Amino acid sequence: MNTLEFTLLVGMGSLLAGFLGSLTGLGGGVVIVPMLTLLFRVDIRYAIGAALVSVIATSSGAAAAYVKEGYSNVRVGMFLEIATTVGALVGAAVALHLHVSVIAIIFGFALIYSALSSLREKSEHTTNGPPDHIATWLRLDSSYPTPNGVTQYHVRGVPLGFALMFGAGVLSGLLGIGSGAVKVLAMDQAMKLPFKVSTTTSNFMIGVTAAASAGIYLSRGYIDPGIAMPVMLGVLGGSLVGARILAGATVRSLRLVFAVVIGFLAVEMIYNGFAGKM
Amino acid sequence: MDQIMAVLLRSGVLLAASLVFIGGVVYLSRHDLPATNYRVFQGEPQELRTVGGILREAGEFHGRGLIQLGLLLLIATPVARVLFSVLAFIYERDWTYVAITMIVLSLLCYSLFGGGGL
Numbered sequence: 001m002n003t004l005e006f007t008l009l010v011g012m013g014s015l016l017a018g019f020l021g022s023l024t025g026l027g028g029g030v031v032i033v034p035m036l037t038l039l040f041r042v043d044i045r046y047a048i049g050a051a052l053v054s055v056i057a058t059s060s061g062a063a064a065a066y067v068k069e070g071y072s073n074v075r076v077g078m079f080l081e082i083a084t085t086v087g088a089l090v091g092a093a094v095a096l097h098l099h100v101s102v103i104a105i106i107f108g109f110a111l112i113y114s115a116l117s118s119l120r121e122k123s124e125h126t127t128n129g130p131p132d133h134i135a136t137w138l139r140l141d142s143s144y145p146t147p148n149g150v151t152q153y154h155v156r157g158v159p160l161g162f163a164l165m166f167g168a169g170v171l172s173g174l175l176g177i178g179s180g181a182v183k184v185l186a187m188d189q190a191m192k193l194p195f196k197v198s199t200t201t202s203n204f205m206i207g208v209t210a211a212a213s214a215g216i217y218l219s220r221g222y223i224d225p226g227i228a229m230p231v232m233l234g235v236l237g238g239s240l241v242g243a244r245i246l247a248g249a250t251v252r253s254l255r256l257v258f259a260v261v262i263g264f265l266a267v268e269m270i271y272n273g274f275a276g277k278m
Numbered sequence: 279m280d281q282i283m284a285v286l287l288r289s290g291v292l293l294a295a296s297l298v299f300i301g302g303v304v305y306l307s308r309h310d311l312p313a314t315n316y317r318v319f320q321g322e323p324q325e326l327r328t329v330g331g332i333l334r335e336a337g338e339f340h341g342r343g344l345i346q347l348g349l350l351l352l353i354a355t356p357v358a359r360v361l362f363s364v365l366a367f368i369y370e371r372d373w374t375y376v377a378i379t380m381i382v383l384s385l386l387c388y389s390l391f392g393g394g395g396l
Binding site for chain 1: 290391
């Protein structure tokens with residue numbers, strides 16, 4: 001197909017991806033790579049470069065809103081960003097030397113994990129346990145607004161959270177995704193942060209992680225302007241519309257549909273990886 | 279402080295998107311564009327991979343150069359945010375976090391300016 005057709009079709013697909021991504025909270029990046037590789041027959045390296053760009057765009061736009069509301073914990077975010085950024089650099093470096101089939105297979109499994117974790121019911125855990133030495137030393141404990149007024153919380157499990165964040169960073173650099181699911185897992189389950197604090201702080205961090213890998217991808221020539229242009233503009237536009245329509249509330253049935261679609265895409269990618277078609 | 283950061287992020291994304299859009303229009307208005315074949319990975323030409331090259335291409339008003347400049351600006355937006363955090367922590371005299379944030383900042387700068395040699 002010619003360039004104009006390609007640009008318009010990719011743009012429309014990205015618009016839809018961004019729209020659904022912001023409604024379900026899964027993010028558009030997760031769908032961009034399968035869309036580009038499976039539908040448009042784009043080499044996975046170009047696809048990951050474009051997806052990283054869209055992740056930065058949407059997360060920076062969203063983070064702007066969250067920082068204002070006083071939920072995200074800047075200290076936790078900054079401290080953990082050391083882990084995610086190093087992870088992203090490692091992931092991007094590894095990706096340069098991995099065969100594309102391997103990347104496709106890993107991507108498929110990461111997709112499945114994202115889909116499943118988006119459906120998991122968030123578990124309630126107590127947030128007012130005793131203070132943790134490391135958390136106190138780093139002054140990570142904070143408070144957040146709740147219906148009962150401003151509530152304090154303690155942060156725990158710092159080493160485990162740090163290690164998980166490194167993993168999230170590696171995945172981000174390797175696959176061009178935001179790794180929001182792993183980040184929220186680390187903060188919610190390992191570090192016992194209140195759920196809303198975990199999700200907003202994760203949003204706050206995703207853009208930085210993606211920027212770390214994007215720099216490497218750019219200098220290695222993985223980011224093609226012809227592809228990244230419609231993807232970035234499409235996903236941005238779609239997520240802005242999605243955010244406006246359903247201000248914060250997510251519909252479970254929509255999430256289920258999205259998760260099933262992603263599951264299907266994941267299987268396709270894994271299959272293609274093994275069959276050597278990527 | 280938070281307000282300034284929010285504005286910074288939003289304007290960065292907006293500026294980057296505008297550049298990408300303008301570059302896109304210039305790029306698509308050329309009549310001699312080849313049919314797309316992204317199936318084979320060749321890597322981008324050198325001038326679209328370095329900061330200097332991108333600035334030059336954009337300066338000559340080439341569509342792809344302009345787009346790439348917009349993308350570069352987009353990648354720089356979170357970096358600017360981290361830089362802003364360094365300043366905010368300095369203002370609060372929180373030296374532990376000045377150090378922590380500077381580590382993140384240097385990692386990001388390494389990626390943007392030196393990461394090609396891996």
